[in-house]
Amino acid sequence: MDREVGENSFEHGRLGTLRRWGRFLCGPRNLTFKDVLTWQLCKTIAMGQALSMLICGTAVTCQYLANAGVETPMLQSFLNYTLLLLTYTLALAFRRGENNIVRILKTKWWKYFLMALTDVEANYTVVKAYQFTTLTSIQLLDCFVIPVLMVLSWIFLKTRYRPLHVIAVAVCLLGVGAMVGADLLAGREQGSSSHVLLGDGLVLVSAALYAVSNVCQEYTVKNLSRVEFLGMMGLFGTLVSGVQMAIFESKAVPVINWNLKICLLFVAYTLCMYGLYSFMPVVVKMTSATAVNLSLLTADLFSLFCGMFLFRYNFSGLYIASFVVITLGFIMFNIVPTYTADQSYSTNDRAYHLASSADVQQDGDIVVDWLQKEGQENQDRTGSSHKAYCNGFCSQI
Numbered sequence: 001m002d003r004e005v006g007e008n009s010f011e012h013g014r015l016g017t018l019r020r021w022g023r024f025l026c027g028p029r030n031l032t033f034k035d036v037l038t039w040q041l042c043k044t045i046a047m048g049q050a051l052s053m054l055i056c057g058t059a060v061t062c063q064y065l066a067n068a069g070v071e072t073p074m075l076q077s078f079l080n081y082t083l084l085l086l087t088y089t090l091a092l093a094f095r096r097g098e099n100n101i102v103r104i105l106k107t108k109w110w111k112y113f114l115m116a117l118t119d120v121e122a123n124y125t126v127v128k129a130y131q132f133t134t135l136t137s138i139q140l141l142d143c144f145v146i147p148v149l150m151v152l153s154w155i156f157l158k159t160r161y162r163p164l165h166v167i168a169v170a171v172c173l174l175g176v177g178a179m180v181g182a183d184l185l186a187g188r189e190q191g192s193s194s195h196v197l198l199g200d201g202l203v204l205v206s207a208a209l210y211a212v213s214n215v216c217q218e219y220t221v222k223n224l225s226r227v228e229f230l231g232m233m234g235l236f237g238t239l240v241s242g243v244q245m246a247i248f249e250s251k252a253v254p255v256i257n258w259n260l261k262i263c264l265l266f267v268a269y270t271l272c273m274y275g276l277y278s279f280m281p282v283v284v285k286m287t288s289a290t291a292v293n294l295s296l297l298t299a300d301l302f303s304l305f306c307g308m309f310l311f312r313y314n315f316s317g318l319y320i321a322s323f324v325v326i327t328l329g330f331i332m333f334n335i336v337p338t339y340t341a342d343q344s345y346s347t348n349d350r351a352y353h354l355a356s357s358a359d360v361q362q363d364g365d366i367v368v369d370w371l372q373k374e375g376q377e378n379q380d381r382t383g384s385s386h387k388a389y390c391n392g393f394c395s396q397i
Contacts (some may be wrong), residue, residue, distance in 0.1 A: 012191050030279060040286075041334055047283045048295025048330065054279070056302035057272035060310065061265050068262060072252050073127040074245035077120060079266065080273040081241050083146035084234030088278075090233035104228060115216045116236035120244065122209035125202045133199025139300060140181050141203040143173055149290050156215060158340045159288065171329030175322045179301060182318035214289035221281040231279060287334060294330045298323055 065071075092101040104112075129138055145225055153159040220229040245253070256262065283292050301323050308315055 028315065032253040041331065044283070044287055044291070045295070045327070045330065045335055047279070047286070048292060049298060051276060051280055051283060051292065052296055052299040052302055054272045054298035055274040055296060056306060058269055058276070059299070059303040060306050061269040061272065063307075063310075065262070065265050065269070068257075068265075070250050070256055070262060070265075072256070073124060073343060074241055074249050076266070076273070077123055078238065078241040078245050079270045080277065081116075081120075081234055083239035083270060083274045084230055084277060085238045087234070088227055088230035089232075089234045091227055095227075099225070099228065100125055101231070104232065108232075111231035113236045113240075114221075115213060116233050117234065117240050118209050118216070119213045120237055120240045122206050122213055123246070125209065126206035129199045129206065131199070132195040132202065134196075137196065137200050139176065139183070140204050141200055142207055143176055143208035143297070144204055145210045146173070146290065146293055148208055149214055149293060151217045152211055153218070153288070157219060157365055159290075160339050162336050162338070164336050165338065168329045168332035169290075169294065170250060172297055172326050173329075175325030175329060176297055177327060178318050179304075179322035182316040182322065185318070214284075217281060218284050218289040221285045226281040226285070230277060233277070237389075266293075288338060291330070291333055294333055296324075297326045297330075301326075372379055 062076075065076075089101070092104070095101065126138070126142070150159075150161065150169070154161070217229060280292060283295075301319055304319055
């Protein structure tokens, strides 16, 4: 009897240790399988992969345009921002009330101008990086956007992360490493290596700019509106990209051989970018900018899968492993919600103590149920052992 009680005590001690580690990684919330596999999580995964497929569409069309000798990134961006202007900016123009376009421009025009400038230059610098460094370097260094985004969210959005979120990000980056390793094994070393340091620096600058743009996007869509954000991006993005296109691509645009194939590629690229810009704020509002960027890590893999059929890329099993690892990290990041510093620490502590008390009560109920199964012959002995065990167990807790 004493031996069984000792084994039961050891088992409950081990369960208590696991629960404490679970609270350290995930917070005071006790997660069950139903909490992990939810419709919200499945919808988030599906929407994130839809964004990755849209990026894949832009990558494939850009590759076809490059093969045709068309290298006009600012023109392509200009078409996307113009389409945003014709839809969301016009929708703002017909809006009445306090949030009409005139009032927005009077009070916040310079903020949206800086946001659009940041977004345009982020797109431009990463495209320019392909002229100076390799695809491998771009894939690796472009992940720099995630830690920068987490730091900016911590500072400006007051977002707080659990240890599980950091582990999830590390898992996603491990998947990216597997993808890059597969590229090296397959001999897919595209790009240039004429000025590697310059190219790598441009990638890091682009990642930092993307992080700033995504933080601004998350704040705007969660506190203001998606239409206002996209309308202002369309207005000022068209202005900035148009001026930049006139400066840098005034000679490249007139020499384009405008046939049906080139026109369809431009249309496909613009629609994919328009869908990405229109759909991304919806996913950001549901989750966070960090979670969205983690889901976008699979975009290169979708591009690779398309390239195997369209451009005869070599296949490697590491691509599948990379996709699984990145998806696993994305799920780990989303099963535990982030929280903000505005939430009361006393509330969190109270929730933690309530959870601990519930665990102790649950453990005590298990012991009672076990004791009730004992025979009536050892009732007195069982009662004294139960009392001694509960006193020792509760004092340890």
